[in-house]
Amino acid sequence: MTLTRSGYTLPVFACAGAIAALLWLKERKSVPSVSVDLIEPSQIVEIPIEQVSGINEGEALAITRSDPGDNLDLTRNTPIWTLVEFCQEAEEQIVIKGGEGIGRIVDASGEAAIYRYAKRLLRQNLEPLLELESKIQVTIVLPEGRSLAKRTSNAAFGVVDGLSLLGTTGISEPLSAPGHLETALAELREKAGKLSPEREENGENTSSYTQESSILVFCVGENGLDLARQLDIPPERLVKTANWLGPMLVEAIVQGVKGILLFGYHGKLIKLAGGIFHTHHHLADGRLEILTAHCAQVGLPTPALQKVFTSATAEDALKYLRDLDAQSASNWVNLVYSSIALAIDKRSQAYIRTHTEKNVCVGSVLFDRDRQIFVKSEMGYALLSALLGLHTAICN
Template structure:
């Protein structure tokens, strides 16, 4: 079985705008000012699905050399996005004749340094959909793009990027300009799941055959030391085991390891693909039945069923000499196998304690 997250009612939450939408609005305002002298405020852009939305400008100006710039403050709605409130600035300048629209990373926007991402190594980390949106916003009605240099900046972007997985993905110097729909859906965690996907893409592009998805720093360090893998093989999946495994089913590698603590792996064994506590708690009665499968007597089974935490259940099992971890990792492997079916990946499950000591493992075994 799989479990769904227990989140606030989506209908009651306010949606927001991606960094790509904000950059597009700023670019459009600067473009209009370059051509006609005045800045539209609010400025209207068209999202990929065709909706028209308006943005207020936070600041704007001409640079005295034929260029113009505009700023938009990102509003992520009710989503806990690290870039909520960030100031997105776009500077436009006349480009070289015949160059068309070129994109450049200003301060706070990263540069791609590893293969496998949607833009090439050496390019500014402005993803393909925001690039298309900006091109459309700068359209003149002719059959070719205008010759314009587009420089995107994010105030404090270098600092904000430390709270993302950009460095792991080889995006150095700042944030990525993201967005596929232009809209931020609250609590969709789309940015994190996108980072998981990009982590797999980077590993595959580098020819790495073994990828490790970890639930946190402790399990990542322990798994990396166990297998002596490079950093690029490590994908910080956090609670999104399903996000990793489903993507690997479509984009397989030779071997995948899922590594986590006792509570997270126990939830995976019970069919949770989103392992966050908000999405539901582990079933202690089911954990007690697993203890029985591992050889626990009736008294211990009853004790485990009445505990309130997975850690307490494991402590009871360990004190009694019951290898509960062996049963749990085997069951977690079965859940992962179902998700990966048809991928050809070999899968193993690692369970660590809070100090990073290996508690149990299952696999690697080939997935059908």
């Protein structure tokens, strides 16, 4: 089998550039590489520095290049510029800004799309290099970010004019390579295994009964993982599935999991309502066809059906239905997406039953481009509530 090579996420290269620029300001010398503590995972790696130079007094710029490993990542080899300048009037010791090519979050007053892990990575690596009284401003620039963003789904999540520094780890796994499935399955087995002793200690019969201790949350992509963490869902329950939902569902049941909460962007999870269990767009799509079918099922008029079917994206179709509701005081969004969420649950349960001859609780929670949850299936609501300690979920 061909081995796949992991690389690093964009925040790691931005952080490496910041370290190199700060070292130049302190020591007036360039370095060929710097050590970066990834934090997640707990690992120190060496990142090459392409160039570093002073710009003005108290200002330095370093350039790195993205290396995502064998991942099918459009940022491969793109330059990352990191400008560091002393800024004693700053309110914080380290101020992080997004420059050209870093996207803006539409619904956050134009805030730069630099997320939690990237900020944590920068601060924890830079703070030990600073004197207590020193303050710096770090500006990250992606010269090719604006053009690259046009080839992503960033706009569907409310990020415009560039790329986001998103991620929960410093490692860029080859998500589309077969080896990644084994990595994902290994994580699933590890987390499922840690649930079993808890159930056995409580004397529970795992063949017919489950409480919150036997639920896992399948997060489809980084956006789902990040939002699930913001909701304070325990991290030991979270499993990132990427596009491998079919094999992951089956393996969860083999490992004794009794409840699975599917947590993801509606434009991705909708494929499961049509029986598509490998969700990469290169293999299968059908989102608008599935959405139109459910619109027809709940009685949406023909002219509106045609509008949904010819929408450019699933997000555009959702916006159209929301506008229709606002104009006519109707309830189409809830009707349509409740039907879809129920179909996701039923199709997933049927898929599992076909491959394992076992029944299991599957619920779904869907969010939109603004990372706002707008529909939960009945079982999705029960499983999410159990995870958040609101009540106990029973699965027979």
